[in-house]
Amino acid sequence: xSDTVVPTAASTPASTRSPLDDAREQLAQAVEVLGxxxxxxxxxxxxxxxxSVSIPLRxxxxxxxxxxxxxxxxxxxxxxxxGGVRFDARVDLDEVRALAMWMTWKCALxxxxxxxxxxxxxxxxxxYSRAELERITRRYTSEISPLIGPNQDIPAPDVGTDEQxxxxxxxxxxxxxxxxxxxxxxxxxxxxxxxxxxxxSTSRGVAAVALRALGHVGIAPEGATAAVQGFxxxxxxxxxxxxxxxxxxxAVSDVDGAVHAPExxxxxxxxxxxxxxxxxxxFPGSAPIDGEQLLALEVDLLVPAxxxxxxxxxxxxxxxxxxxxxxxxxxxSSAADGILSKQGVLVxxxxxxxxxxxxxxxxxxVQANQSYWWSEEEVDDRLVGRMNKAWDDVVAYADSKHLSLxxxxxxxxxxxxxxxxxxxxxxx
Numbered sequence: 479x480s481d482t483v484v485p486t487a488a489s490t491p492a493s494t495r496s497p498l499d500d501a502r503e504q505l506a507q508a509v510e511v512l513g514x515x516x517x518x519x520x521x522x523x524x525x526x527x528x529x530s531v532s533i534p535l536r537x538x539x540x541x542x543x544x545x546x547x548x549x550x551x552x553x554x555x556x557x558x559x560x561g562g563v564r565f566d567a568r569v570d571l572d573e574v575r576a577l578a579m580w581m582t583w584k585c586a587l588x589x590x591x592x593x594x595x596x597x598x599x600x601x602x603x604x605x606y607s608r609a610e611l612e613r614i615t616r617r618y619t620s621e622i623s624p625l626i627g628p629n630q631d632i633p634a635p636d637v638g639t640d641e642q643x644x645x646x647x648x649x650x651x652x653x654x655x656x657x658x659x660x661x662x663x664x665x666x667x668x669x670x671x672x673x674x675x676x677x678x679s680t681s682r683g684v685a686a687v688a689l690r691a692l693g694h695v696g697i698a699p700e701g702a703t704a705a706v707q708g709f710x711x712x713x714x715x716x717x718x719x720x721x722x723x724x725x726x727x728x729a730v731s732d733v734d735g736a737v738h739a740p741e742x743x744x745x746x747x748x749x750x751x752x753x754x755x756x757x758x759x760x761f762p763g764s765a766p767i768d769g770e771q772l773l774a775l776e777v778d779l780l781v782p783a784x785x786x787x788x789x790x791x792x793x794x795x796x797x798x799x800x801x802x803x804x805x806x807x808x809x810x811s812s813a814a815d816g817i818l819s820k821q822g823v824l825v826x827x828x829x830x831x832x833x834x835x836x837x838x839x840x841x842x843x844v845q846a847n848q849s850y851w852w853s854e855e856e857v858d859d860r861l862v863g864r865m866n867k868a869w870d871d872v873v874a875y876a877d878s879k880h881l882s883l884x885x886x887x888x889x890x891x892x893x894x895x896x897x898x899x900x901x902x903x904x905x906x
Contacts, residue, residue, distance in 0.1 A: 497576035497786045500812045505579070507885055508892040518896060522582075525575055527551040531621035533599060537612055538607050545614065547595040549622040551631055552578035555898040558629055559595030560585055560836060562636025562665075563643070565614070566785075569598035569616045572784070577807055581836070583891035588868055593895075597622065597687040600755065605855065615643050619650040628661030628847065634839050635665040635711070637785065641677065644701040645670045660846035664839035673842035675857035676835075680805070681715025683703045683834020686865045688716075688779055689723055690801040691826050694873065695800060700724035703742075703777040705799070707731050707769065707866050708784030709758050712805045712832065714749065716781055721745040725779065729772045730758055733784075737764035773797060782809035783832075789814045797823060804828035819882060827884035829891060830872055837864050 502523050507517045533545040548571050549601050551559040556810065561581040582594025599618055603611055625631055635644055642706045644663045648670065651662045660671035666673065675682075689699055704725045706717045709732045717727045726742030734757040737743070743764060745762035751761045773780065773789060774796040783805030789797060794814035800817065803826040805812060810818070810825055818825055838861055845851050852860075 480611060487816065495811065495813070496572050497808045498572040498579075500808060501576040502577045503812050504884070504888050505892065508888040510887050511845045511879070511881065511897075512751075512893055520552065522577075522892065522895065522897070525550045525552045525578060526554060527625065528571070528575070529622055529625055530571060533614060533617045533621065535610060535617070538610060542870070543603050545599055547599040547618045547621065548598070549625055549631070549633075550574045550578040550595060551625065552594040552596075552666075553582045554595075555592035555895055556593055557587060557591035558593065558627075560590075560592035560634070560839065561595035561630035562634045562835075563597040563599070563618075563638035563639050563647070565599050565601050565603045565638030565643075567600060567602040567612075568602040568785075574598050576786075580807055580829055581886055582895060584833045584836055586891040586894040587829050587872070587887055588837055588864055589831045589894075590836060592632075592836070592840065595633075596636075597633055598636075598699045601638075606714065608704055609615060611643070612646055615639075615646040618652045620654065620675045623651055623654055626662060628659060628867065632661065633837070634835065638711070640711070641665055641667045641670075641672060642862060644672075649805075661843050664842040664846075665835075666842070670841075671846050673838060673845055673851065673857060674854035675861065676842055677711075677837045678715045679857075679861055680712045680832050680835035681839035682861060682905075683714060683837065683865045684781060684783070684803060684805045684831055685719035685723065686834070687718065687826055687831045687861050687869055688781065688801070688900045690866065690869045691801045691803055692779060692823060695824055697778050698724075698756055701726070702779060703727040703728050704773050704779040704781065705775050705777045706805075707772055707780070707782045707788060708806065708811075709735075709752060710784070712784035713781065714752070716783055716805055717743075718745050718749070720779070721819060728766065728777060729775055731769050731772050731784075732758050735759040736767045736769055737761045738767045738772070738775070739764045759900065770796075775799070779803065781805045785809070787811055789818075794818055795821070797821070799823060802826065803831045805832050807832065815882070815884060816906065825882070825884060827887050830868055830883070830887050833868065834865060837861050897902075 578596035585592040666759035776798040780799035786808035791813035794817035
């Protein structure tokens with residue numbers, strides 16, 4: 479694609495811009511391109527509901543501390559809210575607002591009948607015992623329970639949470655209701671009403687879209703190179719699926735550091751190393767590098783799959799990848815988008831690239847509501863089918879209107895949400 483329109487950084491300095499600044503700027507760009515009335519931005523830039531709660535925690539040693547948690551429902555014109563819950567020491571309300579907005583666009587783009595929501599607790603889960611994390615989860619769930627429910631707002635795992643967290647949330651909510659409510663959360667363990675294929679769904683979707691993106695720029699997967707920033711729920715599976723497709727994954731990183739092997743890492747062996755040691759650092763046969771070096775490696779594909787804002791105005795010019803596929807939410811800032819576009823880098827936006835999780839969350843929710851579970855093959859086939867259709871739709875839209883993939887995807891999503899809002903009308 480040439481002559482593409484990309485979001486440009488607003489007047490806020492790059493060093494002080496937040497994910498919420500980027501999310502609102504992307505919305506403003508879409509509203510302008512679509513020719514919508516000015517009030518549409520005001521309607522869609524603000525969350526419909528948000529809740530801030532205190533979470534008193536009795537530590538294992540008997541001391542008490544108070545944590546802060548949030549739940550934001552950005553929009554529910556197309557259906558109940560949907561979005562993850564993250565446990566992270568950097569969580570704040572503006573971050574959760576941005577993530578909830580991106581969830582709205584993601585659900586609309588993949589045409590699942592949800593609005594966007596997000597939640598989080600400001601806590602470093604590595605500093606707490608399993609028993610303490612259970613108490614945090616249950617108290618947080620009880621505090622936000624008036625806002626959640628299978629027809630109202632359905633949480634899921636995110637950074638720092640997992641299927642056990644979702645089992646605790648489901649149980650806490652169910653105890654309050656007096657009966658088991660499987661559909662209140664997704665991403666649960668299989669034995670607690672989860673779906674086959676859910677654990678790897680975001681990773682599988684990232685890999686599927688990455689292969690389509692590489693093909694779009696004329697790169698065959700066999701012999702192509704990739705670097706994956708983040709080796710958690712998304713990055714780990716994405717690295718595995720990319721390696722299985724024939725790519726050489728030459729570098730990966732986690733919160734402790736990064737490793738590099740120019741000929742390609744043995745991903746299966748690396749996974750075993752991480753299971754044994756808790757980190758990619760020290761993997762035999764690899765060389766240590768730092769996270770910024772990983773982002774600047776000369777590779778065909780870069781998958782930032784950790785947190786938001788890792789590629790920004792100050793380091794985007796150093797990126798030498800041909801394709802970036804956003805495994806995380808918001809890893810490339812608006813300012814970086816413009817720089818990367820000038821360098822000819824194809825950026826596949828998060829609301830398309832990492833939507834596999836919400837697609838299979840939808841499948842899990844449907845199965846729970848029907849009490850009928852699908853095979854893993856059915857789940858995987860339906861997921862890849864949805865991802866491929868979304869890719870084709872976004873590329874066609876971008877080409878027809880000479881837009882970047884991010885702006886095209888955001889325009890498509892905003893238009894669908896706005897149409898639903900207009901059809902429902904403004905109450906009262």
